[in-house]
Amino acid sequence: MPRVWTLWTAARPSQLALIVLVYSFGIGMATAGPPRISSDSAPVDPGSVSFLETALVGVVALLPVAVAIHYANEYADSDTDALADRTPFSGGSGALVRTGLPDSFLRSATLVTIVIAALIAVSVTAIVGLSLGALAILVAILLLGLAYSLPPVAFVRRGVGEVVNAVLGGLLLPLYGVTVVASPRPAAVLAVVPFTLLIGCNLFATHWPDRVADAAVGKRTLAVRWSPTRIRRGFTVLSVTAILATGLLWITGVFPNAVAVAHLAxxxxxxWGRIVLARQHSPFPAVLAMVVLAVTGTVAWWWVGIS
Structure with a gap:
């Protein structure tokens, strides 16, 4: 039972749910049509059975990739997680610490899950017809997600983890959703810029409570390297840029009206997050900002696509 509980907890079910939501964000972008997707591709009909089947296939291929990345992160961060003052949004799941299982347990789980993810990805591509573009993005997510935590690369320990994480969750994940059901255009990349920037804000806040533990094991996150003042300035720059980008994307027609309003939520x-950043332990306000945009943005894109 401790092993089963560890596998479940280290998979981070709440984050898997958020990953599916952001994937749906990308699917919704595709339903809204050009200029985010190519006008030459087949029209996206959200109500058709084939569309729903394709979207489901994309989730089936995505989830084992996400679980493998989470297991790798839990394995690589076992040293800092043992020292961290955990919150619901930082410090890892604590699964290994609570059960006392060896790190090698999640190392083995990571390897097995990578094999499962690869088999499923190849199967759905060959049998069901997942596009090669979607497969390429999925492979990029897996490789970049593993390199985020694991040596010899371990981006998170080299001061660029925040950038890599934002690219993974804010750029590649929704673009994967678009590519599963349609052919994305450059406007699709522009359309996820505000969300990517808010993930950066979230990372400033979630890495702050772990800064002491991270510094003790040599993780050079920005929360470790930067002063509280600089962290708050970085948060402000990303927030303001996200708001300005939203206005620009609305003016240029990349964002429909409903989507632009959703990005202001x-x-x-x-x-709130800017006021309490580096002054309180919990990163809750910044996490809430990211989740609110994921929810409102997804609803808005689907509303535009269906109406």
Missing amino acids: PIPFLL
Whole structure:
């Protein structure tokens, strides 16, 4: 039972749910049509059985990749997680610490899950017809996600983890959703810039409670390297840029009206997050800002696509 519980907890079910939501964010972008997707591709019909089947296939291929990345992160961060003052949003799951299982347990789980993810990805590509573009993004997510935590690369220990994490969750994940059901255009990349920037804000806040533990084991996150003042300035720059980008994307027609309004919903939480950043232990306000945009953005894109 401790092993089963560890596998479940280290997979981070709440984050898997958020990953599926962001994937749906990308699917919704595709349903809204050009200029985010190519006008030459087949029209995306959200109500068709084939569309729903394709979207489901994309989730089936994505989840084992996400679980493998989470296991790798839990394995690589076992040293800092044992020292961290955990919150619901930082410090890892604590699964290994609570059960006393060896690190090698999650190392083996990571390897097995990578094999399972590869088999499923190849199967759905060959049998069901997942596009090669979607497969390429999925492989990029897996490789970059593993390199985020694991040596010899271990981006998170080299001061670039925040950038890599934001690219993974804010750029590649929604673009994977778009590519599963349609052919994305450059406008699709532009459309996820505000969300990517808010993930950066979230990472400033979630890495702050772990800074002491991270420094003790040599993890050079920005929370370790930067002063509280600089962290708050970085948070402000990303927040303001996200808001300005939203306005620009609306003016240029990349964002429909409903989507632009949805991207303004996190502003109160960003203000709250800026006030308490590096002054309180919990990263809750910044996490809430990111989740609010994931929810409102997904609803808005689907609303535009269906209406």
